[in-house]
Amino acid sequence: MTVLAVAGCEREPAAAPPPVRATLAEVFATEAVLVLGEDPQDSISSPGVFAERPEGGFLLADEHLPRVRSYDEEGRLEAAFGRFGQGPFEFRGISGVTATSSGRVVVFDSSQDRLTYLTRDLLPDTMVRIPGVAHRGASLGEDLLLEMNLTAEHPVGIARFVEQPRQFHRLAGSEVVWSAFRLPFVPRERSYWRSYVWFPFAVAGDSIYVASSLRYPVVILSAAGDSIGEIGAPSASYEPFPVLEPGSLTPGRYAEQLPRLFGGSNTLTRISVLGSRLVLTHGVFRYPTASDAFTAFGSYHASLDIYDRHTGTKLYEDVPLPEGSRVLGGGRYLYVLDDRGFPPWRITKLSFRETRPEG
Numbered sequence: 001m002t003v004l005a006v007a008g009c010e011r012e013p014a015a016a017p018p019p020v021r022a023t024l025a026e027v028f029a030t031e032a033v034l035v036l037g038e039d040p041q042d043s044i045s046s047p048g049v050f051a052e053r054p055e056g057g058f059l060l061a062d063e064h065l066p067r068v069r070s071y072d073e074e075g076r077l078e079a080a081f082g083r084f085g086q087g088p089f090e091f092r093g094i095s096g097v098t099a100t101s102s103g104r105v106v107v108f109d110s111s112q113d114r115l116t117y118l119t120r121d122l123l124p125d126t127m128v129r130i131p132g133v134a135h136r137g138a139s140l141g142e143d144l145l146l147e148m149n150l151t152a153e154h155p156v157g158i159a160r161f162v163e164q165p166r167q168f169h170r171l172a173g174s175e176v177v178w179s180a181f182r183l184p185f186v187p188r189e190r191s192y193w194r195s196y197v198w199f200p201f202a203v204a205g206d207s208i209y210v211a212s213s214l215r216y217p218v219v220i221l222s223a224a225g226d227s228i229g230e231i232g233a234p235s236a237s238y239e240p241f242p243v244l245e246p247g248s249l250t251p252g253r254y255a256e257q258l259p260r261l262f263g264g265s266n267t268l269t270r271i272s273v274l275g276s277r278l279v280l281t282h283g284v285f286r287y288p289t290a291s292d293a294f295t296a297f298g299s300y301h302a303s304l305d306i307y308d309r310h311t312g313t314k315l316y317e318d319v320p321l322p323e324g325s326r327v328l329g330g331g332r333y334l335y336v337l338d339d340r341g342f343p344p345w346r347i348t349k350l351s352f353r354e355t356r357p358e359g
Contacts, residue, residue, distance in 0.1 A: 016311070016313040016314075017313075019235075019305075019314040019315060019316055019317040020315065020316050020317075020356060020357060021316070021317065021318060021319075022316055022319055022357050023319070023320065024304075024319055024320065024321065024322070024350075026353070026357045027304075027306065027316055027319055027352065027353060027357075028334065028350035028351060028352060028353060029350065029351050029352075029353050030348055030349070030350060031333060031349040031350065031351050032074075032348075032349045033338075033346055033347070033348050033349075034071075034074060034075030034346065034347045034348075034349065035075060035344050035345070035346055036060075036071065036075050036077070036344070036345040036346075036347065037071065037075060037076045037077035038077060038343075039077060039080065042067070042080055043343075044062060044069070044343070044345060045062055045063060045064040045065050046062070046063040046064055047060055047062075047063060047328070047337055047345055047347075048060065048061040048062055048063035048064075048094065049061045049094065049095065049096050049097055049136070050097075050328035050329040050335060051097050051098045051099055051138075051329065052099075052329060052330070052331030052332065052333075052335070053070075053099045053103075054099060054101060054103070054139075055103060056072070056073050057070065057071050057072045057073050057078070058070075058071055058331075058335070059071075059097050059098075059099060059105060060097075060328075061094040061096075061097050061107075062082075062094065065082070065084075066082045066083060066084045066090070066091035066092065066093055066094055066109075067080055067081070067082035067094070068080070068081055068082055068094055068097050068105070068107055068118075068122065069122075070105075070121075070122055075347065078121075079121050079122040080122065081118060081122040081123070081124075082094065082107075086112065088124075088127060089116060089124045089127070091107065091109045091112075091116070092109055092111040092112070093109060093110070093111065094107055094108065094109060095108050095109060095110040095135045095136060096108035096110075096134070096135060096136030096137055096147075098136075098137050098138050098139055098144070099139065100139045100142075100144075101139055101141070101142065103119075103120040104117050104118065104119060104120065104125060105117070105118040105119070105120070105122060106118075106137060106144065108134050108135060108136055108137055108146075110133055110134070110135045111133070112133070113129065113130055113131070113132060113133050113151060114127050114128060114129050114130060115127065115128045115130055115134060115137075115144075128173070128174050129174060130146070130148070130171065130174055131150055131151060131174075131176060132148045132149050132150040132151050132169075133148060133149050133151070134146040134147065134148040135147045135148065135149075136201075137171075138201070138202070138203045139203070140170060140203055140208070140223060141206075141223070142172075143170055143171055143172045143177065144170070144171045145168060145169070145170055145171075145201075145203055145208060146168065146169045146170075146171050147167075147168055147199055147201065148167065148168075148169050149167075150167070150169075150176075150179075167179045167180065167181055167182055168180055168181045168199075168201070168208070168210060168221070168225075170223075170225060177225075178224065178225035179225070180221055180225040180226075180227070181199075181210050181219060181221065190243065190244075192244070192249065193214065196213075196214060196241065196262070196267075196285075197212055197213055197214050198213045199211070199212060199213065200213055200268060200269060200270045200271040200281075201271055202271040202272055202273045202278075202330065203273075204273040204309070206222060206223040207220055207221070207222070207223075207309075208220070208221040208222070208223070209221075209231070209271050209273070209278060209309070210271070211232070211268050211271065212268075213267045213268050213269060213283075213299075214240070214241040214267060214268070215240075215241075215268075216232050216233060216234055216268065217230040217231060217232045217233065218230065218231045218232045218268075218271060218278070218280070229312075231278065231307060231309065231312045232268075232278075232280060232305070232307065232314075233314070234266070234305075235305065235317045235318050237318055238266045238282065239264055239265050239266050240265065240266065241262065241265045241266070241267065241285075242261060242262070242265065244261070248261075249261075258287065259287040262285050263285055263286065263287050264284060264285065265284070265285045266282050266283065266284055266285075266302075267282065267283040267284075267285065267299045268280055268281075268282065269281045269282060269283035269299055269301060269327075270301075270327050270329070272327065272329055272330030272334060273309065273330050273331075274330045274331070274332075274333070274334055274351075274352060275352075276308060276309060276310055277306055277307065277308065277309065277315070277352060278306070278307040278308075278309035279304055279305075279306050279327075279330060279334060280304065280305045280306070280307070281301055281303075281304055281321075281327045282301075282302050282303045282304070282305065283299030283300055283301050283302060284299065284300055284302045285298070285299050285300075286298065286299075286300050301321050301325060301326050301327055302320070302321060303318050303319055303320050303321055304316070304318075304319040304321065304327075305317045305318070305319070306319065315356065321336070322336075322338065324338075324339050324341060325337060325338055325339065328347065332351075333349040333350055333351055334349075334350040334351075335347050335348070335349060335350075336348045336350060
């Protein structure tokens with residue numbers, strides 16, 4: 001049973017109907033299928049991180065190149081920016097992108113301890129030094145929510161190092177207002193988790209939804225950084241990532257052991273908000289095989305669980321995604337990349353159907 005646990009509330013949750021098993025077409029209506037516009041002299045290597053813009057349209061960073069592009073609501077290319085390097089307004093790689101309430105664009109580079117601000121038209125604006133390395137972020141009112149490793153002085157003062165574990169931080173200007181949410185294990189306890197874990201999150205109004213990709217539940221934080229509840233429970237078909245004791249992996253045999261131990265394990269890959277709905281994307285770890293040379297190691301998007309984010313009720317579970325598709329993000333719509341491997345790049349915009357199919 002899914003329970004929304006809220007601090008200070010002692011009432012038992014009302015009984016809710018069981019979640020419905022349904023197809024994607026039964027849960028969502030297709031609003032449009034967009035074919036991404038491209039500049040022939042600046043083609044997309046592969047669509048990467050995504051953010052819907054407050055005024056309409058969306059931002060999409062390149063998965064392999066240091067480029068961010070802006071599109072209108074029909075998928076037409078509006079602007080592009082980015083070049084490789086470590087100088088002013090240069091990137092080694094783009095790990096995240098978001099649009100502020102004022103329309104400015106913030107670009108995150110996980111190899112640099114700064115934020116790069118661009119104008120609405122993706123022209124250079126300002127750069128802000130921050131006390132760490134920010135991987136991704138989202139607008140939180142006039143501030144930013146950052147997934148960031150804080151940096152600190154080495155104990156003997158020789159060099160700077162990146163503090164573990166990674167946390168979420170609210171940033172006002174260049175100052176950290178609060179820090180919250182930590183890894184379930186420190187690296188020395190479960191060092192192999194660092195190769196697999198990431199932190200899906202979404203912001204809706206004053207609520208922040210964040211989780212470890214390898215563990216339920218989703219934690220709900222307030223805009224002040226306080227934990228105010230939890231939401232989500234895996235379905236019976238969900239195969240959790242195993243917790244191994246130290247010494248379980250044998251050096252020199254990783255290629256044999258990793259697919260056997262972790263192949264087929266599920267992840268909580270993405271959290272998306274669509275109005276009152278919370279959409280959790282599940283992935284499945286896959287490893288390349290001799291018969292499928294085009295399969296890269298990673299977590300492939302497989303299905304959706306959908307909740308009422310106000311009550312915690314699970315509405316749907318195990319809604320299958322089309323083979324090869326990838327959920328990019330939410331907002332006014334759920335945006336799904338139809339084929340993560342090959343152009344032309346098509347994005348389907350989905351909206352919730354008003355009627356719920358019978359389970």
